Amino acid sequence: MPARPQLDAQWSKRRTEKNRRLDLVRHMANGAVLPTGDIVAVLEALIAPGDRVVLEGNNQKQADFLSRSLAQVNPAKVNQLHLIMPSVSRPEHLDLFERGIARKLDFAYAGAQSLRISQFLKDGLLEVGAIHTYIELYARLYVDLTPNVVLVAGFKADRQGNLYTGSSTEDTPALVEAAAFRDGIVIAQVNEIVDDPADLPRVDIPGSWIDFVVQADKPFFLEPLFTRDPRLIKPVHVLMAMMAIRGVYERHQVQSLNHGIGFNTAAIELILPTYGEKLGLKGKICKNWTLNPHPTLIPAIETGWVESVHCFGGELGMENYVAARPDVFFTGKDGSMRSNRAFCQLAGQYAVDLFIGSTLQMDGLGNSSTVTRGRLAGFGGAPNMGHDPRGRRHASPAWLDLIETDDPLARGKKLVVQMVETFQGGGQPTIVETLDAVEVGRESGMPIAPVMIYGDDVTHVLTEEGIAYLYKARSLEERKAMLAAVAGVTPIGMTHDPANTAHLRQEGLIALPEDMGVNRSEATRSLLAAKSVADLVTWSDGLYEPPAKFRSW
Template identity: 85%
Template sequence: MSTATAAPAQRQKQWDTRRTEKRRRLDAVRQYASGPVLQQGDMVAVLEALLAPGDRVVLEGNNQKQADFLARMLTQVNPDKIHHLHLIMPSVSLPEHLDLFERGIARKLDFSFAGTQSLRIAQFLQDGLLEVGAIHTYIELYARLFVDLTPNVVMVAGYMADRQGNLYTGPSTEDTPTLVESAAFRDGIVIAQVNQIVDDVSDLPRVDVPGSWIDFVVQSDKPFFIEPLFTRDPRVIKPVHVLMAMMAIRGVYEKHQVQSLNHGIGFNTAAIELILPTYGEQLGLKGKICRNWVLNPHPTLIPAIETGWVESVHCFGAELGMEGYAAA
């Protein structure tokens, strides 16, 4: 009699694990949702049902617009249920972002900018509360969201949504569509906090992100936090800033005929913008330098715009106090 045994049947390969897992998570929170609309008071329970330990979670902070309500709700989940999250953030800007690590809810962080939270990040690294995956350029971070940092859940902020989930992100659109796409196109879950939910898409000024990309929307308890990161007050520019601006204009911009540029944060660059119609005019450089700009229009750029130095501005988003001017 043969003693050979039959080979065990091979398990059939499952090719839609992310899609199946998304359906399971969505089903777990259907009791809280009316279509895509969630209620403020249910958000802690919703997050505990949607998230799993070790998830990669994108939490918007970008340079200015913060999903602060969702961040506050996330700090309230039970760390015994939700822990070791891997946060992926363009900008770590709010205390709540790091409270997640202090409470043990999050463990790993990939980010581009920390600003006022940088000292706390350093302390958490020293204390062993936080592990840094990498510090990225913005472009690298966004690219990796579609490659090896694909998120399980993305949380963003917008000004308005309708009851089908169509999202109006307002003048500060910036990073939001890219963050949403990284989850929507690979079976991740997208939650948007908004300042207002309206009944119909016709009540939105425009649709920046379609409802088919958004799984849930919730009206937050107050308008999202926006940080006036780039707005520059000309009164704060000091003589040393002006001197450095004159050196930059004469030694770099004039010499190399710089036509297209992006001025970042700081009063050194703000001073360059401010003295173009005066010092730049004296050098006869109008029409020869600084014609095409990539930045959010700032108060210090107004004189250059209105005296005809600036031919075009590509806006990333908006600046507090400048929305009306930019629109005009």
């Protein structure tokens, strides 16, 4: 062997640095418990300029006591942070950039803050590393984005730091593990600290992974992101839902699936017990779900359609209902739900037949994005679930049904359905010539255009006009023609020659409602198993407790 080079003796710089920081705050802490009132000073001691900091903003659960406290640190002491956040959702998340505490952002989703991110980017207050899909962001925590500090939220902790997350476990385990096992610092805010470990309903994250817990000034904020009021479901949603059931779910025997947010998919959930029942499909389709606990799924659960639901996160108001249906939902020994976004995204990627989603803009090839001019909304889980997972090797009837060749090496395909009305409210076409994302990406200096779902991953486009079976397209030209044929009077739809419709229908490349046996006149709100939030409460035997803003009946 060659002469052994002089080795660097320091193989534990991270551990030394962590211990140095912990020593700075030990006098303020009582073991693993930090005093609520000192949190700003503690953060100033534990976080160094330029640190990679994971701040738990999720779809639902927000470590908001910690984010509000971080926004109060002295920017002369703590600055230039590289924030890593699954979901940027609270005003103080952006205040961190305005105050110069944070500089760079890697994230997956931004809802209400998407306009402000876009503005800050333009103003040079913020630098975007990349927009990710959730599990891609977690994955990088174990490779090139290992965090120095992780700030998360739980429901209860004991004095050893054992953490009970309640039903919104969500992203927490994936975020904590990356720091806990690479000498990062983990701080969890909790609503309550119990003296006796036996008073924790269960342990979701062991205390040996957590450095400090701190009781928040008020319970963490939960966003009821997946609650859709059935009163806002229109007949066109019902028509599209009928087409989804007949033209996609029944046709391909879709047994496992994911639904996104939206009135379209809420309509599907609400007509399973009526329209689906009439078609005799119960037990044949839609059995295993990866899904947040959508209130609109209650009637389908109550009527026996649903064998299992694994959840990304919780949903405010659904706690008691979920706990009362353990055969369907994943719950712990204590009875409350365990959600887990990492595993649910994995399940939604590799183990389900179908993803069905919606978008703000789609082009003539089926590429879509929620990034539009002035809005950097991010992608969330859509890219992960809205593509054909090419590492999949097990078959299912739906997956096999999409094989279109005799090639002995042919494999099946995941169903990726885009379900969109051709026009948005306000008369904006959904189906456009060019995505705004192309221009936004160029202007912002992104290395690639921020596309949410790529057209070549989309197998079906479903509009109020009909379904384009894109997976059957034999050429790019044919693909365009099929999509245009169901694009209504949008700019893309106007490129369609109506004389070609009969041919496309005959070839089975597109289907109109009548081709699937869907009767337009049946498409009314009377098909909805629940027409209001109040109806959902009734279906749940009073177990579902809707948040105040949905209690308007």
